[in-house]
Amino acid sequence: MDNMKHLQSKVNQTVVHYSNQLLFLIARGNVTVCGEFNFATDPEAAYIVLNEYICPVYIAAWEFTCSCQLSWEFYDEWVNQNTEKAQFMKKIFAHSVDIIKSSSSKAGRKEWNSGFVSCDSYAMAAAIDESFLTEVTEIGVSVELNGSLTRGMMIMDWTDKLEKENKAFVMKSCDLGKFQALMMAALR
Numbered sequence: 001m002d003n004m005k006h007l008q009s010k011v012n013q014t015v016v017h018y019s020n021q022l023l024f025l026i027a028r029g030n031v032t033v034c035g036e037f038n039f040a041t042d043p044e045a046a047y048i049v050l051n052e053y054i055c056p057v058y059i060a061a062w063e064f065t066c067s068c069q070l071s072w073e074f075y076d077e078w079v080n081q082n083t084e085k086a087q088f089m090k091k092i093f094a095h096s097v098d099i100i101k102s103s104s105s106k107a108g109r110k111e112w113n114s115g116f117v118s119c120d121s122y123a124m125a126a127a128i129d130e131s132f133l134t135e136v137t138e139i140g141v142s143v144e145l146n147g148s149l150t151r152g153m154m155i156m157d158w159t160d161k162l163e164k165e166n167k168a169f170v171m172k173s174c175d176l177g178k179f180q181a182l183m184m185a186a187l188r
Contacts, residue, residue, distance in 0.1 A: 035152035036062045039143060040059035043152040047143040050154070050168060057140070058130065059154070059169040060122035064171045068122070069115030070180065078183055080178070086187040093118075118183070122171065125182045136171055140164035 030036040039046040050057065072081035077098075097116075106152055140157035141164075144150045157164065 005063075008163065011097055031152075032152065039154060040152035043143050043145050046152070046154075047145060050141050050143055052162075054166050055139075058126040058133075058136070059121065059168050059170045060126065061154075061170060062119070064173075065117050065119045065122055068174055068176060069117045070176070070183075071115055073131070075116035075185075076082070078180075078187060081187050082186070083187055089187055121183060122147060122174070122179070124186075125174075126180055127180060129178070133169075133171055133174050133181060135173040136169040138167045138169055141168045154155060 029040065031037045032040045067085055069123045075093075079086050079093065100117075137156075140162045142157070142158060142162060144153045147153070156170070
């Protein structure tokens with residue numbers, strides 16, 4: 001726990017790529033019924049971040065990233081910049097892109113395969129320049145640790161029953177032009 005407090009003192013803000021909040025009145029997961037990969041894999045770590053960190057926490061929900069996906073034309077331009085970083089990124093995403101494009105006919109996947117969804121990039125963009133965000137919801141959040149179907153699901157406290165002092169900033173919308181500029185700059 002002392003290491004956690006030391007880490008908190010060194011970090012100005014925390015950005016989490018996560019899903020399954022009721023922002024859009026849905027709780028959709030990408031690896032479980034209502035669990036996004038990062039939270040479903042380690043709900044206890046997500047719980048610590050959302051309940052013990054005192055720095056600002058920005059959350060890029062799965063639903064948000066799917067609603068703000070980028071065109072495949074942008075993806076091609078992004079990874080085909082003539083830089084080592086772009087070549088490296090293209091290799092990193094190659095397997096995921098193949099899976100996404102080959103699974104376009106599977107039920108429930110249309111919202112995240114009609115364009116390029118780089119979930120963690122939204123979170124990193126907020127850490128670099130939060131001005132690309134045009135709307136966020138400031139709200140108390142936590143993580144379900146015990147449910148057989150909801151373990152790893154983020155809970156949004158719409159009625160402030162948790163009475164949390166430190167609220168998270170859940171991304172709702174963004175300026176895709178600014179986001180694309182940040183993405184392009186990252187690979188130059």
